[in-house]
Amino acid sequence: MKRRFALRALSGLSAAALLATAPVHADNRPIRMLVGYPAGGSSDVIARHLAQGLQKELGRNVVVENRPGAGGQIAAQALKAARPDGTTLFMSNSHTVAMIPLTLREPGFDTAKDFVPVSLVAVNPDVFVLNTDVIGNPKAGLLEFAEWVKANPGKGNVGVPAPASAPDFAVGVIGKALGADLKSVPYRGDAPIVQDVMAGQIPAAIGSVGAMLQPAKAGRLRIVAVNGTARLPFLPDVPTYLELGIKGYEDVIFNGVFAPAGTPADLIDTYSAAIAKVVKSPEFAEKLAALNIEPVFGTASELNARLQATHEAWSVMVKNAGYQPQ
Structure with a gap:
């Protein structure tokens, strides 16, 4: 199961690499960053601080767009429907991308097939x-x-x-x-x-x-x-x-940025590099410290590995609970 999940998660990135046959030219279009929770929540605040930093790094407007509801499910569906042109990103916590697919029969998205990891941003125990x-x-x-x-x-x-x-x-x-x-x-x-x-x-x-x-x-x-x-x-x-002496609850909630499957690989690399500069900056760390959240940068592959590990750990929790997807 783990190998299948990993291969499918990377398939979107592989497809993106194949699609990215032409160089990316200067793009001044605004970037919208979807958030699946209301304004003021931890995911929203992280996204807004990240958006401010990305505007400086990329020289483009980055607008946070709240699509609250169903534990991030509505925002995830919006990401799936978005064009893979680099103008839409998704700040998601691990509940949306790892738990919802385990607990709903028809969540309206498939994390591994429909999304491409961009960067790990933070952890929130x-x-x-x-x-x-x-x-x-x-x-x-x-x-x-x-x-x-x-x-x-x-x-x-x-x-x-x-x-x-x-x-x-x-x-x-x-x-x-x-x-x-x-x-x-x-x-x-x-x-x-x-x-x-x-x-x-x-x-x-x-x-x-x-x-x-x-x-x-x-x-x-x-x-x-x-x-x-x-x-x-x-x-x-x-x-x-x-x-x-309690085992089975080691996995910590994370926040990461995702893009629609098919987004060109060079755009993913560009965004990941910009996010790295923001997340590693003292300003970003100070802002998240006020929320008692730890900024942690991870590359696209590292976010993908984190996603797989969370998926596996939570699969065990759900199975042991005898929970049947609704």
Whole structure:
């Protein structure tokens, strides 16, 4: 499956290389960067900061166009329908390009066939948070929460930002590993989760570190675990799930730029080189630091490899959950 996915993902780029038989002339047409979420969300903010930098690097207008809905599915369908002439790009998180194809029978796009990777831009870990007032232990960690749930049947609700998302499936992974009856409670985004955890409507949640860090600093909730394979530099005391003996939730959400399949290879190279300069700049790093998101540049091939790895990891999560595509 992994080899098939990889070959199909690269097929669009190979086709693009064949199509790019003539040199690309100066192009002053504006570039639209599709975003599958409303203005103000993390993907949107990353896209807007990237667009500002690309305008300077490319000498062309780069306009962010929000196509919110269905976890990025609407924007992904718009990318598929776009002409492969370099005037349309897509800032996507891994949920749209890796999870939706696993959980929907007819998502309206095929990531490997319809899109071409351009560049990896950022990673955005998820964290597990608690309302320790509900639990009655201000120093409780994830293991203590599991013990509390065992002693309080039916109260192990864990908010997640969307149904059929990585955090949604991760609740089952964590509960099974800790022997606790955890129940996923899907929301629409991180914002309402934060409010309900702080209000004590639910005792725990999984959400982006960017959404959870400020309430944690204010003492309104407690961050007790992070996904990935290493602790976050700005949360040195928070263990990873692996450190707690929980395997299967190492893959971190990423944001990357994609183009329609058939986009000429030299354009992909040009855009990737420009994105590299922006993502590696101190200005971009400073802007993302305000969101607690880490800028990470990756070439088209590196983004493709990251996509494959995420696809494989999340395939296991979905299968183990017994989830049937809707």
